[in-house]
Structures are given as structure tokens and as C-alpha cells.
Amino acid sequence: MEGLEVSKLKGYDLAINIRKIDNIDKLANNPDVEKIDIINGYVNIRLKQEYYKKIELNTDREHKVVAIEYPSVNPNKPWHIGHLRNAIIGESMYRILKLKYDKVERIDYIDDLGLQVAQSYWYYTKYGVSNEHDKFDHRVGIDYVKVNQMFQDNEHEIREILRQMEENNIARDFVDKVLDAQLETAKLYGIGADYRIYESDIKRDIFEVGLNKLKDLGYIEYIDNGDLKGTYVTKLGKKVIIRSDGTATYLGKDITFQMWKAGIIDGLKFIKKDNTWYSHNKGEFKNIKANIIINVIGIEQSSHQNEIKEIFKQIAPEVNYLHLAYQRVKLKQGHFSGRSGNWIGYTADDLYREALNRTNNHDLALASIKFFILKHNPKTEVIFDWDKALSTTGDSGVYVLYSYVRMLGLERNALVQPNLESLDDDDRELLKYLLMYKSSIDKAIRYLDPSVIAEYVLNIAESFNSYYSKHRISNNPSKLWVVNKIKILYEKMLNCLTIPIVSSI
RNA sequence: GGGCCUGUAGCUCAGUUUGGAUAGAGCGACGGCCUUCUAAGCCGUAGGUCGUGGGUUCAAAUCCCACCAGGCCCGCCA
Numbered sequence: 001m002e003g004l005e006v007s008k009l010k011g012y013d014l015a016i017n018i019r020k021i022d023n024i025d026k027l028a029n030n031p032d033v034e035k036i037d038i039i040n041g042y043v044n045i046r047l048k049q050e051y052y053k054k055i056e057l058n059t060d061r062e063h064k065v066v067a068i069e070y071p072s073v074n075p076n077k078p079w080h081i082g083h084l085r086n087a088i089i090g091e092s093m094y095r096i097l098k099l100k101y102d103k104v105e106r107i108d109y110i111d112d113l114g115l116q117v118a119q120s121y122w123y124y125t126k127y128g129v130s131n132e133h134d135k136f137d138h139r140v141g142i143d144y145v146k147v148n149q150m151f152q153d154n155e156h157e158i159r160e161i162l163r164q165m166e167e168n169n170i171a172r173d174f175v176d177k178v179l180d181a182q183l184e185t186a187k188l189y190g191i192g193a194d195y196r197i198y199e200s201d202i203k204r205d206i207f208e209v210g211l212n213k214l215k216d217l218g219y220i221e222y223i224d225n226g227d228l229k230g231t232y233v234t235k236l237g238k239k240v241i242i243r244s245d246g247t248a249t250y251l252g253k254d255i256t257f258q259m260w261k262a263g264i265i266d267g268l269k270f271i272k273k274d275n276t277w278y279s280h281n282k283g284e285f286k287n288i289k290a291n292i293i294i295n296v297i298g299i300e301q302s303s304h305q306n307e308i309k310e311i312f313k314q315i316a317p318e319v320n321y322l323h324l325a326y327q328r329v330k331l332k333q334g335h336f337s338g339r340s341g342n343w344i345g346y347t348a349d350d351l352y353r354e355a356l357n358r359t360n361n362h363d364l365a366l367a368s369i370k371f372f373i374l375k376h377n378p379k380t381e382v383i384f385d386w387d388k389a390l391s392t393t394g395d396s397g398v399y400v401l402y403s404y405v406r407m408l409g410l411e412r413n414a415l416v417q418p419n420l421e422s423l424d425d426d427d428r429e430l431l432k433y434l435l436m437y438k439s440s441i442d443k444a445i446r447y448l449d450p451s452v453i454a455e456y457v458l459n460i461a462e463s464f465n466s467y468y469s470k471h472r473i474s475n476n477p478s479k480l481w482v483v484n485k486i487k488i489l490y491e492k493m494l495n496c497l498t499i500p501i502v503s504s505i
Numbered sequence: 506g507g508g509c510c511u512g513u514a515g516c517u518c519a520g521u522u523u524g525g526a527u528a529g530a531g532c533g534a535c536g537g538c539c540u541u542c543u544a545a546g547c548c549g550u551a552g553g554u555c556g557u558g559g560g561u562u563c564a565a566a567u568c569c570c571a572c573c574a575g576g577c578c579c580g581c582c583a
Contacts, residue, residue, distance in 0.1 A: 008526060017525055019563095040526045074583085114583060231581055243581040250583045302509055303578050327510080327576085364545090375531095379510065380518075381576075387532095388517070392545055394531040395518090402545050413542045447522080455519060458530080469538090469547040505545080 004045070006432050011425045012037070012044035013432060049423045055434050057489060059441050065103045067261045067290035068094050068324075069297075071191070072109040075178040076120035077141030079185050080343035081351060081384055082298075082329040082336050087191045088373045088498065089326055090296040092450035095496045097294075099441050105288050108193040109257065112175040112200050116338070118162035119147045120178075121171040122154070125161075137181035138347065145341035166247070169200045185348050189366065190498055193276050195288070197268065201279035202257055206267045207248060210256030211241070213265055217315055236314075237307050251307065258308055262319045263289030292320045294448065299325040299379065324448040326378035332385075346384065358390050363500045364398050371397030374497050375454040395458050397499060403461035404494065405505050407487040410473050410480065418480035427482045430467050433460045434489060450497065457493045460486065 007015035018041050021027065027043065028036050032051040037044050070090025073083045090106070097104045111117065123143050130139045130146075151158065165171045175198075186192070211232070214220045220232045220241055230244030234251075241252035248256075259265045269283035277286060293312075297305060305323035312321040328335055336343045355365035372389045376382055392398040423431070436456065444452040464486060473479040494501055 015526085019525075042526060044526095111583075116583075228581070233581095237579095240581050245581080247581085249581065253583095298577095299510065300577050301583095304583095306509085325510080359545095376518075381511075383517090385517090391532080396531085396545085398545055399531095402543080406543060406546085410542055415542090451519085455530090458519095462530080465546060466548085468542080469544090472542070474542045505543085 006435050007042075007044045009039060009044050010429060011046065013047045013428055013435060014045040015042045016045075017041065018043055046428075049420060052423070052431055052434070052485070053420055057434070057437050057492060059099050059438055061102065062100060063102050064291040065105070065289060066097050066101045066292040066294065067105050067107055067288050068097065068294040069107040069109060069261075071296065072111070073182060074111055074114060074116045074338070075175045075182065076117050076144055077178075077338050077343075078135065078137040079182060079348040080336050081346050081348065084189065084348040084351065084369075085326060085329050085373050085382070086296050086298075087186065087189065088370055089324065089378055089450055091189075091191045091498050092370075092374055092453070092496060093294070093296070093324065093444075093448065095498060096441060096444050096450060096453060099496070100445055101292070105194045105290070106192060107261070107288075108196045110175065110179060110196055110198045112169075112171060112198050113162070113165055113203065114199070115158075115162060116144070117171055117175060118158055118165055119151060120144050121165070121174050122158045122161045123147045123150075124174055135181045135184070135349065137178050137185075138349070140178050141338070142341070142344070144338060145344075148339045165200075166203065169204075172198075172200065188352060189348065189370075190500075195270070195277045195279070197257070197279040199253060201268060201281065202253065202260070203248070204281065205269065205279075206260055206265050207253065207256050209265045209267055210259050211248075211252070213259065214241070214255070214315070219311060219314060234307065234311060236310055239307055251304065254304075255308055255311060258293060258312070258321070259315070261288055261290045261293050262312075262316050263287050264316055290319070292322065294322045294324055296324045296326065299327050301325075322448060324378065327381040329382045329384050332383060351389070354386065355390050359392065359398065361505060363502045364392075364401060364505055367397030367401045367499045368392065369397070370497060370499055371395075371400055371454060374450050375458070377449060377451045398505075400457055400461055400494070400499065401502060401505055403464055404487075404490055405502065406468060407464065407483055407490065408503055410468075410483050411487070413474045414480050415475045416477045416480065418484050419477040420481045421478045423478065423482075426467055426470065427478065430463055430482055430486055433463065434485060437489060444496075453493055453496050457490065457497060460490055460493070464490075 004014040004016050007013055018038060021043060024043060027033065027045065032047055034046045034048045068090060071083050071087035073079055094104055094106050120140050120143065123146065130142045132142050133139050219235055221235055223229055223231050223233055228240060231240045232242040233240050239251055240249050242248055260268060266287055268279050269281065270277040270286045271280045271283040295305065302323065302325055309321045312319055331342060331346065333342060351369055352365060355369050356362065359365050359368060368390050375395060440452060440456045444450060471479055473483060491501055
């Protein structure tokens with residue numbers, strides 16, 4: 001049954017454009033086919049009901065290693081809704097990828113050497129921490145807004161802090177405190193990581209190796225005159241990788257890290273904590289050797305990502321380097337900005353609290369937030385609106401879970417054993433979704449877009465609810481069998497969307 | 506100036522990569538449906554120059570070209 005699409009006509013299961021098939025007789029004689037009819041230029045196929053008995057939810061598996069990076073939030077502020085979008089898209093993509101690839105590793109990058117952290121750490125050592133919130137990441141984030149107003153007058157001191165951080169890693173404990181608070185949010189939303197890698201460890205253990213490799217391979221060159229005198233730049237785009245003072249740019253550090261993911265360079269050590277490998281100077285060597293590298297990063301970094309992609313084409317053409325670009329979440333007033341503090345009141349923690357307020361249920365709160373985020377194509381700009389985000393009707397997470405609980409209710413109240421005796425056209429309408437399983441997963445992976453699955457789930461829910469209101473199910477063996485089949489599919493897809501499976505709401 | 510993304514119903518969005526059946530949902534509006542498995546639901550009505558103009562094709566929302574509008578990127582910031 002390869003190459004066929006699902007029929008749009010009731011009473012038929014599969015279809016194919018008549019121009020795209022050369023042997024209709026062969027199709028008609030297929031043992032799984034009950035009958036075919038040509039309607040509106042399409043060969044419509046009705047399958048024998050036995051076909052549905054043996055159908056399984058399988059994908060074509062590939063023996064490849066995938067590294068997916070998200071959400072890599074700067075450790076000096078709480079997650080806001082934009083960070084949450086990144087995290088939820090990443091986690092959902094991870095679950096989807098696992099259906100196809102042997103090994104999928106989630107990587108969270110901790111930028112503990114950035115200017116942002118230096119600013120926050122400078123303020124922290126000088127003035128302590130605000131008490132305007134009970135969570136440490138929020139407190140530091142609120143202070144960060146203040147630092148920004150003080151930055152110009154204190155830039156020299158802050159740059160010196162940054163230098164010391166790079167040299168002696170003096171901010172690591174501070175960063176870890178913020179990170180611990182951020183991870184409470186991650187845990188609340190069910191966002192996990194297999195590796196958490198600190199920039200300071202990258203700098204200490206693999207940076208030199210990476211740059212030497214690039215020099216050896218001839219992909220970067222030294223500039224000895226002009227504006228860029230004293231720097232190393234990429235041969236292709238002439239982007240600076242090492243500054244004239246010998247320090248690395250963001251691009252330089254990033255390329256090194258990506259090279260490590262692919263196993264081109266080695267040397268990072270890790271210790272295990274709560275099922276996650278954390279980079280650490282006193283750990284064991286580990287590597288990933290990814291065949292496919294996916295980075296969940298804002299669309300505004302597209303040219304930067306393309307730069308790395310081009311370099312990868314040269315140094316490791318066998319590695320598939322992909323950018324899952326997502327559009328930022330905006331407020332009506334404009335973009336989120338850590339500096340301006342306009343995220344205050346719009347953190348991931350605030351969103352959860354408000355969702356809980358509206359639904360009075362932990363799982364429904366999570367489902368409504370997650371579904372709202374995932375139903376949008378990542379490239380769609382989302383203008384945040386409380387009522388839309390936390391809607392409990394229509395194409396919402398609540399609707400999606402409500403439908404699932406209905407399925408469970410039918411099983412609970414069953415008066416007979418589920419058993420496929422006969423299928424009517426309405427049963428077939430619902431069972432069609434089983435036929436779409438493989439192509440839906442493939443499409444979500446090909447486009448790097450979990451909204452494909454969100455749409456799929458929503459369509460199943462709509463069809464099921466319609467079916468539910470039309471038929472009495474609990475006393476009908478065939479219909480109970482159909483619902484059970486759909487329920488198994490539905491659970492699998494909810495898991496892909498990271499939406500919790502609940503028994504009642 | 507160069508590059509990328511977006512433009513589909515009043516609003517928010519699917520559908521565009523692989524051209525193909527009458528362009529689909531949700532919200533909002535209007536009208537129905539709870540003595541029967543969860544009404545956070547279901548059924549129906551109204552609502553479309555698919556940004557504009559060309560081209561390719563038996564066939565274009567989908568492919569090509571030009572243009573218009575909005576957003577983003579192009580730093581020895583990250």
C-alpha cells in the first residue's frame with residue numbers, strides 16, 4: 001500500500017490520482033483490496049476489513065545518531081515564553097525523532113562565559129540579589145534589568161569580570177544556582193536533556209583542538225593587514241573566528257562545539273547527575289558522533305547558522321547539519337528583551353500559574369500551553385495573548401485531552417468485549433488515521449515541524465468526537481475495537497507533543 | 506545593496522518542499538442538539554480577487570519571473 005494517499009471520499013480508504021498509476025488491475029487484484037472505483041480522476045480503494053486487523057504503527061527506522069540542541073537559555077534570567085517555545089518545540093521534535101532514529105541525544109548548552117552572565121555576576125558580587133521574587137532565576141533576571149542601566153558607567157569593571165571568568169571560571173557556582181532554578185521550570189514542563197554542556201568546559205577542553213583542526217584543514221585564515229588585522233577568519237564568509245586579542249567570537253566557539261557533536265574533535269568530560277551528563281573537568285570522556293545535528297535556534301540567527309552549515313559541508317559533508325528555525329514570540333508591545341525587563345509577568349512560570357488558575361488542573365494547564373505553542377508552525381510569528389494561549393475550547397490542549405478522556409471512558413464503560421466484526425463507513429473514516437501514521441511522522445521530521453503532529457492529533461480528535469456523538473459505542477464490539485485502535489495511536493501522538501496522558505479531567 | 510522568512514474567511518492559522526478531487530479548521534456571528542458511553546462536546550448557516558501582475562502546464566494557493574507590503578539578518582556582540 002505504498003505511495004497511496006488517504007481517500008477523501010467516505011466509504012473508501014485509500015486513493016491515487018489516475019495519472020500516477022500505470023497498472024490498475026494489479027491494484028484491484030491486491031489481496032488487501034475489497035474494491036476500487038474511479039471517481040473524479042482518482043482511483044478510490046476500499047480495503048478489506050482484515051487489513052485493519054494486521055495494521056501496525058511502524059515507521060521506517062534509520063540507524064543514525066541525532067543530536068538536537070535546545071533550549072540553551074542564558075543562565076542569568078528565568079525562562080520567558082519565547083524560551084518556552086524553543087524548549088517545547090525541541091522536546092516534541094526529540095520525541096518524534098525517536099520514532100525514526102536509533103539514538104537521539106538532547107543537548108542543552110550553558111553559556112556561562114557570556115557578557116550577559118558577566119553583567120549579572122558583577123551585580124551579584126557587588127550588590128547581592130534582589131528579593132523581589134522567591135525563585136533565584138527571577139531575582140537575577142530582575143537585577144539584570146538594573147545592570148543594564150549601569151553598564152556604560154561600569155563597563156571596564158564588567159569586562160574585567162568577564163576576563164576572570166574566562167581565566168578562572170569564577171562564576172560557575174553562581175551560574176549553577178541560576179541553572180538549578182531554571183531547571184525547576186524545565187522539570188515542571190517535562191523538558192529534559194541528555195547532555196548539559198558549559199561553554200567554560202568547551203573553552204578549556206576542546207577549543208584549541210577545534211581551531212587547530214580548522215587551521216590544519218585550511219578553512220580559516222590569518223589576516224595580516226587591513227581592518228581585520230590580527231584575526232582569524234573563515235575563508236568563505238570572512239567572518240572573524242579569533243579576535244586580534246586571541247579570544248574567540250561566538251561563531252568560533254559555536255563551530256568548535258558543533259564539531260564536537262559530530263565527533264570531529266574530542267575531549268569533553270562528563271559526570272552524571274539525575275540522568276543527565278554534565279560537562280565537568282573531573283569526569284569521564286564521552287562523545288556523541290552525531291550523523292544529524294539539529295539546532296533549535298531563533299530564525300534571526302539564520303545567517304549565522306548558514307555560515308556553520310557551509311563550513312560543515314566542507315569539513316564533514318557526511319554530516320547533516322540542520323537549523324530548526326523558529327520565529328520569536330512577541331508581545332503586543334514588541335519583542336521580549338531580557339534587558340528591558342518586558343518579560344516580567346510573561347515568564348514560563350507565570351504562564352503555568354495562570355493556566356492553572358483557569359483550568360484548575362495541572363495536566364490541563366500544561367496541555368493548553370503546550371498545544372498552543374505546538375499547533376503553530378515554528379516559522380509563524382506568535383503574538384502572545386492570554387486568552388488565545390490558554391483557550392479551553394476549539395483547537396486547544398483542553399479539547400485534545402478531553403477527547404482522550406472520552407476514549408478512556410468508552411473503554412471503562414464497555415458492555416462487551418472489543419472485537420472487529422464489521423466496519424461501516426463511519427468506522428472507516430476514523431480508521432483512516434491509522435493509514436496516515438507513517439506519512440505524518442515522516443513529514444514532521446522532513447520539515448522539522450511538530451505542528452504537523454498537532455494538526456494530526458486535532459483531526460483525529462475532531463473525527464472521534466463526531467463519531468462519538470453519532471454512535472452508541474459501549475455496547476458495540478466493532479466500534480469498541482475501532483476506538484481502542486485509535487486510542488493507541490492517539491496516545492503515541494500525545495506523547496510526541498509532550499502532552500501528559502491522564503485518565504480523567 | 507545582498508540574503509532569509511511571512512502574506513489564504515472579520516480575526517488567528519492549516520494546506521505550498523512532492524502541482525491534481527468541491528481551498529480546510531478554530532475564534533467571533535447566527536440557528537439547532539443533553540431522560541442514553543464526560544455538552545470543556547456535536548450538527549447546521551453565513552463568510553474566500555489564496556498580496557498584485559505575468560509565465561509554464563491538460564491542471565497552479567502550490568512551480569518560475571517581476572513587483573507590493575510586513576518582519577528578520579548582514580559586528581573583532583552573543
